[in-house]
Amino acid sequence: MNIFFYKLLSYSLLLFFTMFSFAATPKEQMAKANELAASGKYEEAIKIYQTLMAEGQESCVLYYNLGNAYYQQGNLSSAILQYERAKKISPKDKDILHNLNIANQNVKFPVNNLPTLFYVRWWQNIVNTFSPTVWGILCLMALWGSFIAFGLFIYRPETKLKKRSFYSGVTLGILTILLLLFAYSRYEYRYSQSYAIVTVEEVNLQSAPSDDSEVSTSLTEGVKVVVEDQLDEWVKVSLSDGREGWIALKSIEMI
Numbered sequence: 001m002n003i004f005f006y007k008l009l010s011y012s013l014l015l016f017f018t019m020f021s022f023a024a025t026p027k028e029q030m031a032k033a034n035e036l037a038a039s040g041k042y043e044e045a046i047k048i049y050q051t052l053m054a055e056g057q058e059s060c061v062l063y064y065n066l067g068n069a070y071y072q073q074g075n076l077s078s079a080i081l082q083y084e085r086a087k088k089i090s091p092k093d094k095d096i097l098h099n100l101n102i103a104n105q106n107v108k109f110p111v112n113n114l115p116t117l118f119y120v121r122w123w124q125n126i127v128n129t130f131s132p133t134v135w136g137i138l139c140l141m142a143l144w145g146s147f148i149a150f151g152l153f154i155y156r157p158e159t160k161l162k163k164r165s166f167y168s169g170v171t172l173g174i175l176t177i178l179l180l181l182f183a184y185s186r187y188e189y190r191y192s193q194s195y196a197i198v199t200v201e202e203v204n205l206q207s208a209p210s211d212d213s214e215v216s217t218s219l220t221e222g223v224k225v226v227v228e229d230q231l232d233e234w235v236k237v238s239l240s241d242g243r244e245g246w247i248a249l250k251s252i253e254m255i
Helices: 002-022 026-038 042-054 060-073 076-089 094-104 118-127 132-155 159-191
Strands: 195-198 202-206 215-220 224-231 234-238 244-248 252-254
Touching: 026 042, 026 060, 042 060, 060 076, 060 094, 076 094, 076 159, 076 195, 118 159, 132 159, 215 244, 224 244, 224 252
Parallel strands: none
Antiparallel strands: 195 224, 195 252, 202 215, 202 244, 224 234, 234 244
């Protein structure tokens, strides 16, 4: 009986380690999906990309490649959705911005964007320079620098050094606050759940959360909206041109 038990255990462990050793790593799966996409087998590539996402993998490359596969299939809304997800991770990537722009040009009835004020563009350009983590590290460095400067101001007797330490501490303190704002703004953009893409061919923008309410316009697949509120199976959205209304929850997918 003991011999049988040990043999069973040995075979089970051998099978487990064999399966583990032959399991494809995420990097290998990504490479395989890229090969399939390059050879025109977009459906198979999409399945692998989706499997990676289901396993918790997340990167701008994954979203970008998935968006490309969807676009080649003619699935416009899914392509724009994935490009937008890639953009949230890497907002200055030229390839992502280029493909997203091309995809948006194919939206049947696009929504015109209101002009962005110059200082808003300036702020967004700075904030998107680094990831939230990098901004956070820079913020901590400036904070520790200010602590050291004020420590020198308090404990060193030299008048000249105290003066320099004080001004350095104040400057680094102001810089810490500014870097914290950058980090928070970048974090909000990266992890915000307020944007969505219309995924159905066409949906009515209603004045109230009811099919019987007045229809102000129709939105087509690929249009980006901001989700303001939710009531049961309805969501209140705003458009980039300032218009607002209600649409069915099932007609959008969050970015």
